[in-house]
Amino acid sequence: MAETTPAAGEGTAxxxxxxxxxxxxRVRLGVSRxxxxxxxxxxxxxxxxxxxxxxxxxxxTDVERYAVERAKRLAKGEGEDE
Known part of the structure; x- marks a missing residue:
């Protein structure tokens, strides 16, 4: 049986x-394209x-790690620079 790729946001660490x-x-981070x-x-x-x-x-796993770190920065009010 062929494996399928989980949909964005599915799965655990x-x-x-x-x-x-x-x-x-884009979907995982909840941002625009x-x-x-x-x-x-x-x-x-x-x-x-x-x-x-x-x-x-x-x-x-790399994207998830980035998403967690990004959320921490945003929660601290650090914002994002371009």
Whole structure:
């Protein structure tokens, strides 16, 4: 039976990592498409896991770690610079 990739936001921290493209990252972070691409281009965003013909993909575990750290920064009122 073929494995399926979990939908954005599904799974737990202990699950096996799966690839996430910009759209899945956008949904997970709850941001606009434009802001997702801005965040992906920042120095503090994880490096892509693989470069495919369709574009870069990231490990879900790396994106989740980034999302947690980002939420902590935003909760402290640190905001986000472009």
């Amino acid at each position: 202990g699950d096996e990592p799966y690839p996430m493209g910009p759209e899945e990252i 434009q802001w997702a691409y801005t965040l992906i281009g920042r120095k503090d965003f994880p490096d892509p896991w693989r470069e495919l013909a369709m574009g870069a993909v990231w490990r879900s």
